[in-house]
Amino acid sequence: MDRLSFWKEKIENRLRELFTPQEPRELFEAMSYYLFQPGKRIRPLVTVAVANALGGSQEDAITVGCAIEMVHNYSLIHDDLPAMDNDDFRRGLPSCHRKYGEALAILAGDALLTYAFEVLSRDGVFEELSPKEIIKVMNVIAVKSGISGMVGGQALDVGEETDLELVNRKKTASLFEACFMCGGLVSHREELLNELEEVGGEFGLLFQLTDDILDRDGFYTLLGEKKAKDKAENIYTHLLKRLKELLPRETEEIEALVEMVYNRIT
């Protein structure tokens, strides 16, 4: 088993541990529906990989990554709603509101977002993080997923903002910025936050670009295949260079994640 599969299994197990059945049962099922469909778990993997490259606590990185995965999945539930993207299907299955109804899908998203903060503030959930570092982790996640980050990007998208890079930097890249920054925080390296934010933004933009090229959407439509692929290659090359400068050791995992994202279009 390669390293990323090893961490992915740990992430799956931690998600199950953190997310124990609660009443009301149907709300809990709607909250779990996307979260436990098979997925790449790329956000928690990035968080763990950055922590490994900085010698941080792997256990704490997994827990933070799981909370970010909850935030990501709440955003998918709300994105799919009729008033938003109006998607009837996700990953070949009925979308959350098609399965559980629109009201419960709205509430499931709300509860999943809230649950991420419940987990992060739970007594004894972290091994090495100090209370101050825990608060900083929560602040990074809140800032990057709120009006100045992910939800802000979704609002720009809904408002038909024409600057596609701005929309994606907020809507998609913000949460990857949080992953990189939290990887630094669980490694007690707050002084690296600005640089980690920057490379996280590049990683997120690369992720969205390759997604768009695969789906012939977004950047692909705007730039055409050639220019979109050139842009992706430039970000890919620059990102690998920056990661080598920034991270002192064991960069294999984060590099493997960059390759995994980039190789989808090569």
Next chain:
Amino acid sequence: MDRLSFWKEKIENRLRELFTPQEPRELFEAMSYYLFQPGKRIRPLVTVAVANALGGSQEDAITVGCAIEMVHNYSLIHDDLPAMDNDDFRRGLPSCHRKYGEALAILAGDALLTYAFEVLSRDGVFEELSPKEIIKVMNVIAVKSGISGMVGGQALDVGEETDLELVNRKKTASLFEACFMCGGLVSHREELLNELEEVGGEFGLLFQLTDDILDRDGFYTLLGEKKAKDKAENIYTHLLKRLKELLPRETEEIEALVEMVYNRIT
């Protein structure tokens, strides 16, 4: 000016300070729309009143109360949505989704909930609270507003749960439990949390009962006017007794809030 008006003005000012204009502008306006309509601010007032009765930090109580007010207002935005209560008006004005569209109303609720946690985790926002106490405050608010609290109650309501008291204990009373518990936390009295939770639940139930009697809805419909008023009187009497036992000093403010709620139906 009476004491409650004095605190209410402080709460209004703090809300304005904490909630500074941000981009995207339209999302910020949708987030602000309910939050800055004239309201009772009863949740932050309760938080401050409990802190005063326990000798806690008034400034910190105001800040926590403002975060709870944000959570309350996000829930109003989502409650009004077509898939939920489908309300076109609130306080005589168009509801948030009628004014800003359904997509932006969903996102405004999401961003407002996230913003509450952003404020609570912001560097230097508290004067006296220790990092551990800040984390506990966030945990109480997350638990009481998530699946085991407010959102859980809304899901029961949507699912047509027939136990009206259970629905209202979660949907309405949970957030008042959080107010009482956080009033205790800003007073460094964690050992009182269970008892504060209990009286907070009674306060919340009294609030919902009197609301229902005024609106001829809920408990009024279920029990009839006489039984609903008797139930309210019983809770009112018991609550005042418990508050006197539990809180050592300056209980005038919290008692005035209980009177204010109860007197609406007398």
